[in-house]
Amino acid sequence: MTGVPASAAGGTGRRAPGGKLGAAAVNQASLWNIANILTMLRLVLVPAFVVLLLQDGGYDPAWRAWAWAAFAVAMITDVFDGHLARTYNLVTDFGKIADPIADKAIMAAGLICLSALGDLPWWVTGVILFRELGITLMRFWVIRHGVIPASRGGKMKTLAQGTAVGMYVLALTGPLATLRWWVMALAVVLTVATGLDYVRQAVVLRRRGLAAERAAARGAEAAGAAEAAAGAARAGADGAGAEADGGVGDGAGVGLAADGAEAGGSAGRAGSARAGEGAASGGVGGAGGTAEAAAEPPR
Secondary structure (H helix, E strand, O other), X not given: OOOOOOOOOEOOOOEEOOOEEOHHHHHOOEOOOHHHHXXXXXXXXXXXXXXXXXXXXXXXXXXXXXXXXXXXXXXXHHHHHHHHHHHOOOOOHHHHHHHHHHHHHHHHHHHHHHHHOOOOOHHHHHHHHHXXXXXXXXXXXXXXXXXOOOOHHHHHHHHXXXXXXXXXXXXXXXXXXXXXXXXXXXXXXXXXXXXXXXXXXXXXXXXXXXXHHHXXXXXXXXXXXXXXXXXXXXHHHHHHHHXXXXXXXXXXXHHHHHHHHHHHHHHHHHHHHHHHHHHHHHHHHHHHHHHHHHHOOOO
16 A cells, blocks of 8 residues: 555646646546556456466466465555656546555455465454454445545555465575564554555545534634625615605605796785775775866856
8 A cells, every 4th residue: 555545647738847747747647647557456356366366276386376376466556657757647536546446445355365275363354354454344335535645654554464465475495484474463563554544534524524514514603694784784774765755745745836936926915916906996996086077057
């Protein structure tokens, strides 16, 4: 297992200075690049390894040597695809998931076959497989919150497991057979320790992801409330403006009515004055006629 699992993102873009692919090339990455091909090759080697290991009952040193060669190629491809992914910035979600699955497939095949042949205790196989399967499921469990990267302890665990299984695949005797037992013991210890560390990381990652989701939900609610308050304020302002316009119209009508009343009063006063003048003129005319009649001598 490498620090960064192999990932598929190769493309046809130009290389950026320093041997790195530019961001545009990475964004246009193809699934079929060398890093992914090596990961897929490792998956194909799993059944081939099993067939070679179990030939002639699984105890033929020659066939076991061929099985060791297939196992070694699978482990080496893990190193190379991870190196290519890091060097050319080809890290993708596909690679982060496919690479550890390929690692666990070849490792599980070796452990189960060795236990079935009686070379390795079943409890060792059970502890390692339980850890590997549990961590894989945990990766899927928290993948929507983020991806748990491979740690330094995880790389040491993978190296110890690969070395121990490879030594058990070979038909070793004497001191080397004793040495492989200690190497497997180290692999089991690292397997358990790194598994507990992955559980801790997964719990922390999930808590952070849930906290971020709750914060985003609260922010959305606050934004909605603020928008509703702003809408209510705008509606209140529009209503106040309409009421002010109605008050101005009522004032204008009252003013016009007052002007009309004042004009009517003026016209009435003018008519009364003219009637008074006419009455006065009639009175004067009547008085004049009476005076003339009185002044005329009898005939």
